[in-house]
Amino acid sequence: MHKSVVLIPTYNESDSIVHLINDLRKIDIDIIVIDDDSPDQTSQLVKNLDYSHVRVIDNGAKKGIGTAYISGFKIALQDDYEFVATMDADGSHSVKDLQKMLNQGPTCDVVMGVRWIKGGSVTNWSLHRKLLSQFGTWYAGKALKMKYRDLTGGLRVYRATALKRLNLDVIGSNGYCFQIEMIRAFSQLNAHMSEIPITFVEREHGKSKMSKGIVFEAFYLVSLWGIQRILKVNADKLHYVK
Ligand SMILES: Nc1nc2c(ncn2[C@@H]2O[C@H](COP(=O)(O)OP(=O)(O)OP(=O)(O)O)[C@@H](O)[C@H]2O)c(=O)[nH]1
Ligand SMILES: [Mg+2]
Structure with missing residues (x-):
């Protein structure tokens, strides 16, 4: 381990998954794939690899990215990984x-991969996708008063001891808003967060799961949290913190 x-x-x-898992063999890391009963047999393909450092969690049905991550976090924490x-x-x-x-992990609680800073880049995304992503970070930053430069990216490293201090069961967003909510939760912990420029390349295979519903969820929840922040609703209750 x-x-x-x-x-x-x-x-x-x-x-894509088999190629990625093989590519990850270059570094010292275990892998947990959390699959929502993909009709294309993603889960079975990973199991067929039969690598001892790779596990698959079958989530049973399409429950969304947030639910998948929370199941993964719980297992990772139970198993005492450091990062x-x-x-x-x-x-x-x-x-x-x-x-x-x-x-960078040992020096902070959260390391965020950031596309929109010097040294970072996005390849093969339409102008529309770039604007949507940048608007999402800008809007969430203003609403939640968080000065990070990529709040919706999925490449992150969390320190387990910091994750353990969060009440994971109250993290309820299930689309890309999940990434924003994680940073919101860590901000309540006053966690030490750092940003590292990354290169993001649009997928070459498979289909994006981005949908209007996912964009709406993010817009609705971020607006609600922003209003709660301004009105100081639950200001005394840091509900993400155990
Ligand atoms: N378990 C699970 N994984 C999901 C779900 N939706 C998306 N994912 C995974 O989350 C990751 C990000 O989803 P993508 O569809 O690539 O979304 P994106 O990167 O924002 O969009 P594109 O750039 O258009 O690909 C991928 O590994 C997806 O397979 C879901 O409902 N359940
Ligand atoms: Mg993608």
Whole structure:
């Protein structure tokens, strides 16, 4: 068992997942794939590899990315890993960037992979996707008063001791808003967070799961949290903190 584990949520990623798992062999890390009963047999493909450092959690049905991550976090914490990373299955995140972030891990609670800073980049995304992503970070930053430069990215490294201080069961968002909510929760912990530039490359295989519903969930929840912040609702109650 390695001291770090990477959680990879999957839904219909049979064209990418095996390549990614093999690429991850370059670094010292265990892998937990959390699959939502993908019809394309993603889960079975991973099991067929039969690697001792790779596990698959079958989540049973399509429950969303947030539920998948929370199941993964709970298992990773139970198993006493020191660092818990998260990564997309579609090849958009690089193993090299993950290694850089793991190297930074011991000095902070959360390492965020950031596309929108010097040294970071996004390849093959339409202008519309770039604007949507940048707007999401800008809007969430204003609403929640958080000055981070990529709040929606999925490449992160969390220190297990910091994750253990969070009440994971109250993290309720289930689309890409989940990434924003994690940073919101860690902000309540006054966690030490750092940002590292990463290279993001649009998937070459499979389909994006981005949908209007996911964008709406993020807009609705971030607006609600922003109003609660301004009105100081629950100001005395740091409900993410155990
Ligand atoms: N378990 C699980 N994983 C999911 C679900 N939705 C998305 N994922 C995974 O989450 C990761 C990110 O999803 P993507 O579809 O690549 O979304 P994205 O990167 O924002 O969008 P694209 O750039 O268009 O690919 C991928 O590994 C997906 O397979 C889900 O409902 N359940
Ligand atoms: Mg993607």
